[in-house]
Amino acid sequence: MRPLPETETSARTFAPVLTRLPSFRILRAIALAATAAVCLALALRPAHAQAVEVSISCGAVGQELELCRDGAQAWAQRTGHRVRIVSTPNSATERLALYQQLLAGGSTAIDIYQVDVVWPGILARNFIDLAPYANGAQKEHFAAIIENNTIDGRLVAMPLYTDAGVLYYRRDLLEKHGVPVPETWQQMTEAAQRIQAAERREGQTGLWGFVFQGRAYEGLTVNALEWIDSFGGGHVVEDDGSISVRNPQVEAALALARGWIKDIAPEGVLNYGEEEARGVFQSGHAVFMRNWPYAWALANGENSPVRGKVGVVALPRGATAQGPGKHTGVLGGWNLAVSRHSPHAAEAADLVMYLTSRAEQKRRAVTAAYNPTMPALYDDAQVLAANPFFRTLYPTFSEAVARPSRPTGRKYNRVSSAFWNAVHGVLIGAAEPGPALADLEHELQRMKRRGW
Amino acid sequence: MRVRAAWQFLAPTLIVLALVAGWPLLRTLWFGFTDATLDDLADYRFVGLANYLEYDDGEWYGVLADPDWWSAVWRTLWFAAVSVSLETVLGLVVALALNVRFPLRGLLRAAILIPWAIPTVVSAKMWGWMLNDQFGVLNHVFMGLRLIDQPVAWTANPDLAMWAVIMVDVWKATPFMALLILAALQMLPGDCYEAARVDGIHPVRVFFRVTLPLIRPALMVAVVFRALDALRVFDLIYVLTSNARSTMSMSVYARQQLVDFQEVGYGSAASMLLFLVIAMLTISAIALGRLRQQEPGR
Numbered sequence: 001m002r003p004l005p006e007t008e009t010s011a012r013t014f015a016p017v018l019t020r021l022p023s024f025r026i027l028r029a030i031a032l033a034a035t036a037a038v039c040l041a042l043a044l045r046p047a048h049a050q051a052v053e054v055s056i057s058c059g060a061v062g063q064e065l066e067l068c069r070d071g072a073q074a075w076a077q078r079t080g081h082r083v084r085i086v087s088t089p090n091s092a093t094e095r096l097a098l099y100q101q102l103l104a105g106g107s108t109a110i111d112i113y114q115v116d117v118v119w120p121g122i123l124a125r126n127f128i129d130l131a132p133y134a135n136g137a138q139k140e141h142f143a144a145i146i147e148n149n150t151i152d153g154r155l156v157a158m159p160l161y162t163d164a165g166v167l168y169y170r171r172d173l174l175e176k177h178g179v180p181v182p183e184t185w186q187q188m189t190e191a192a193q194r195i196q197a198a199e200r201r202e203g204q205t206g207l208w209g210f211v212f213q214g215r216a217y218e219g220l221t222v223n224a225l226e227w228i229d230s231f232g233g234g235h236v237v238e239d240d241g242s243i244s245v246r247n248p249q250v251e252a253a254l255a256l257a258r259g260w261i262k263d264i265a266p267e268g269v270l271n272y273g274e275e276e277a278r279g280v281f282q283s284g285h286a287v288f289m290r291n292w293p294y295a296w297a298l299a300n301g302e303n304s305p306v307r308g309k310v311g312v313v314a315l316p317r318g319a320t321a322q323g324p325g326k327h328t329g330v331l332g333g334w335n336l337a338v339s340r341h342s343p344h345a346a347e348a349a350d351l352v353m354y355l356t357s358r359a360e361q362k363r364r365a366v367t368a369a370y371n372p373t374m375p376a377l378y379d380d381a382q383v384l385a386a387n388p389f390f391r392t393l394y395p396t397f398s399e400a401v402a403r404p405s406r407p408t409g410r411k412y413n414r415v416s417s418a419f420w421n422a423v424h425g426v427l428i429g430a431a432e433p434g435p436a437l438a439d440l441e442h443e444l445q446r447m448k449r450r451g452w
Numbered sequence: 453m454r455v456r457a458a459w460q461f462l463a464p465t466l467i468v469l470a471l472v473a474g475w476p477l478l479r480t481l482w483f484g485f486t487d488a489t490l491d492d493l494a495d496y497r498f499v500g501l502a503n504y505l506e507y508d509d510g511e512w513y514g515v516l517a518d519p520d521w522w523s524a525v526w527r528t529l530w531f532a533a534v535s536v537s538l539e540t541v542l543g544l545v546v547a548l549a550l551n552v553r554f555p556l557r558g559l560l561r562a563a564i565l566i567p568w569a570i571p572t573v574v575s576a577k578m579w580g581w582m583l584n585d586q587f588g589v590l591n592h593v594f595m596g597l598r599l600i601d602q603p604v605a606w607t608a609n610p611d612l613a614m615w616a617v618i619m620v621d622v623w624k625a626t627p628f629m630a631l632l633i634l635a636a637l638q639m640l641p642g643d644c645y646e647a648a649r650v651d652g653i654h655p656v657r658v659f660f661r662v663t664l665p666l667i668r669p670a671l672m673v674a675v676v677f678r679a680l681d682a683l684r685v686f687d688l689i690y691v692l693t694s695n696a697r698s699t700m701s702m703s704v705y706a707r708q709q710l711v712d713f714q715e716v717g718y719g720s721a722a723s724m725l726l727f728l729v730i731a732m733l734t735i736s737a738i739a740l741g742r743l744r745q746q747e748p749g750r
Contacts, residue, residue, distance in 0.1 A: 268585030271608035
């Protein structure tokens with residue numbers, strides 16, 4: 001096909017004209033110089049200015065996702081990198097399963113993993129040592145958590161926030177019926193029964209006394225360990241590896257818990273996680289709730305039906321004829337770890353240090369009641385103004401009882417699963433506490449065999 | 453020559469099947485004889501049949517010695533039997549109804565496929581919220597109709613949880629059965645029915661003596677399909693009730709061992725046993741079907 005006449009003409013006339021201009025040589029020199037300058041600038045710019053994308057998986061319970069996103073965006077703006085948030089399942093058990101599959105496959109999809117406080121022992125092999133990137137920042141955190149995260153001398157995770165189980169109560173209902181804040185589980189049970197009966201008589205038929213996490217998952221291990229420890233019944237598996245779960249205090253604790261079902265706790269509590277229990281309490285349908293501190297900010301949020309009516313106190317003691325029991329709370333909390341398959345380990349570690357820094361921890365504490373992992377922040381005026389119970393419950397947070405993940409090592413999941421199944425069986429009435437604990441002890445011994 | 457051509461035509465399918473189904477199966481079989489763990493799949497030892505059954509220091513270990521495994525097996529078999537029976541009966545009823553001419557029949561036929569079309573995870577989550585004891589719409593409706601006076605915990609109560617799972621499974625799979633049975637009904641010759649009408653035989657006897665024997669082959673195919681699916685049930689149970697012991701099926705057990713406990717060796721052994729159970733049931737079902745066909749007709 002013949003080309004269009006205009007282009008043909010212009011091409012044939014322009015080129016010769018251009019090259020004959022006297023200024024052409026000057027233009028060419030300028031163009032060459034500019035290109036050289038640009039190339040030089042590109043070559044000389046600092047190596048880390050290459051923007052990378054770091055993927056982080058940080059939870060989905062409550063406001064966790066929002067806080068993580070805000071923090072990550074702030075870091076991204078400061079450093080020029082990009083952050084991609086990967087959302088993960090709500091339940092800790094499902095999240096662990098997902099992580100294990102990703103890490104076993106050597107996936108590079110996620111650089112930073114948010115790990116539960118009981119997972120470093122299980123997943124340590126897949127994470128890099130963060131000590132070189134921390135530059136001594138470890139000293140600002142609670143020593144117990146840093147120790148928990150150090151496996152074989154490697155710091156595999158930095159603490160993000162800590163957690164301990166607490167008891168929420170409806171201050172307005174307790175005041176209305178003249179009931180003091182309970183000190184022991186027995187007092188709580190009686191208070192719940194009284195208030196539930198009185199309120200139902202007045203027409204509040206949907207009100208229940210106590211909600212907690214009773215589904216057969218890790219959350220039930222946490223709740224049950226709190227009951228057991230408050231009665232002085234030990235920690236299922238002690239630090240030296242011995243199995244201590246079969247004793248009268250544990251039986252008393254489980255018998256008490258079983259009595260709650262259908263009495264002061266709805267039957268559905270046997271399938272509740274953290275969010276389901278919070279849903280019942282926050283909508284005004286429960287007098288007491290056991291949950292993590294994150295629920296405080298949400299209960300006092302803008303649209304909460306129980307705004308301003310909620311109080312927080314340490315979990316009750318398990319007082320029996322044998323002893324007064326003790327206030328306790330299971331150590332929860334989450335940490336950030338960097339995958340060893342990550343192609344951007346340095347940038348990922350930098351983001352981890354930023355998110356676990358003092359400023360970020362303070363922001364999370366003030367806006368959403370996430371417990372900082374730095375003792376210094378528990379004396380900070382703004383943090384305490386937002387969360388007055390941080391000061392009163394400081395012993396609970398600093399002395400929280402840990403689940404037996406260190407002594408049981410890689411078999412922790414099995415141990416926890418056997419324990420929560422045994423407790424669930426007692427709660428649903430399928431087994432009596434005595435025989436259930438005997439079976440559990442036998443099962444744990446089979447798991448232990450010659451050693452954990 | 454034709455045989456060779458036949459093999460050439462089949463070769464691509466067989467290769468794909470070998471890669472997609474054969475290779476993972478052999479790998480699972482291999483892992484069943486090792487003590488591999490999920491966090492380091494390259495580092496394992498060969499342990500023979502220890503994952504299946506082992507006697508050590510006065511105790512039996514292994515999948516076959518685990519009471520949880522056996523209760524999962526019986527529960528899965530019971531679940532398959534009950535849900536497939538319910539689906540067959542309901543599917544038959546629906547198919548017979550859809551076989552009759554009435555206005556908007558086409559639309560209704562398309563509409564009843566919706567439960568089957570929704571992915572199981574989505575519908576399980578949806579039913580999970582509907583069955584919730586505090587916020588669930590099911591309790592709300594039943595209490596409004598005065599059928600119950602207290603909200604029932606469908607998925608938490610161990611006696612009811614399995615029935616809740618069966619109910620959702622029947623809801624989901626009845627359209628599938630109805631579709632297959634409807635296809636068979638549409639192929640039935642009309643002269644048997646005309647003869648029956650002329651003789652004045654009661655419609656119920658017509659159904660049992662004429663319709664049912666004629667659609668039996670298609671019905672058996674549908675039942676076998678559904679039974680295989682029901683024996684492998686996982687997503688429904690996992691989404692509704694997670695890892696609870698009272699509703700654990702064989703697949704949930706195998707997955708728990710494999711992923712939650714990171715024991716690839718033990719979990720693979722459980723998976724192989726699951727495969728064997730299903731294979732044995734399928735073979736016996738087919739063998740029974742063949743025996744039936746060879747019986748002299750009634």
